[in-house]
Amino acid sequence: MSVGQEPRAPWLPPRWVIRLAWSVHRGLYRIGGRRIGLWPPRANGWGALRLTTTGRRTGQERSVILGYFEDGPNLVSLAMNGWGEGEPAWWLNLRARPDATVDLVGGRRMVRAHAATGDERARLWARWREIDKNLDAYAARRSAETAVVVLEPRTGEPTAG
Template sequence: MSVEQQAKEPGLPPRWFIRLAWSVHRGVYRAFAGRVGLWRPRANRWGTLRLTTTGRRSGRQRGVIIAYFEDGPNLVSLAMNGWGEGEPAWWLNLQTHPDAIVDLVDGRRLVRGYAATGDERTRLWARWRDEFDAQLDAFAKRRPTETAVIVLTPRSGTSDTSPAS
């Protein structure tokens, strides 16, 4: 790799460290019964939510904490798998079973997920890059496939504001 390529590519910690950080974050969330580990998006900072999907093979409930921002009533995330190869399991699960549950700081919502396409994807990608991560395009180039922009839309007439479990 040339010095010029290294200067253009943003650095990532080793894969083992990324996976460890995810595990620690989930552990903190569980240890504090959901009272710690989630936050709202703010100016120049994405938020975190807990997404519960149905396993595509097992049929069991699977939870993961992911970054997001709000786009009107929708929640938007990236299926980036820590910028590694392959699709994250939560996104594969969501493709098979699009109905899911999100836990936010202010409660629980029932949602349906899909991948944004066309102008919607372009707009949401640009928004993530411009508001939260100027190096987004450089990180995305590390992946052999296009990173899906995931939109979680509220399921009409359904909302559950019970505390996260």
């Protein structure tokens, strides 16, 4: 790279490839009897969970598989929409109705979502940056700030195993 030349943005596959990968992942989860497709986060790596929200317009359950890491009792994800423009539907649903459920390798958990702000956002974004060294470059592709979504356990409600 020449002096004064900006680094190139990391490569992303075309949008249709990203959407196909999401569909395949969800299909593996369904076909695998809910045993395939979810995994816990590893040291300096993310895990996969299944989030079920209530549709903001339909009132029907909607599920998506997301990457996450643990922050104490909380689960943390990014509302990145495959690094494309716009907010993902699951995040719009959570903003309207923050109560949801997550399926993890160890069972189901009832959660309440909020967007991290201020120092909390900065700290959690830094943790994501440890997991994905290209995080800032990917986020720069979006015209709006990417929400850091915190899924807190709902108190007083049992978790299913």
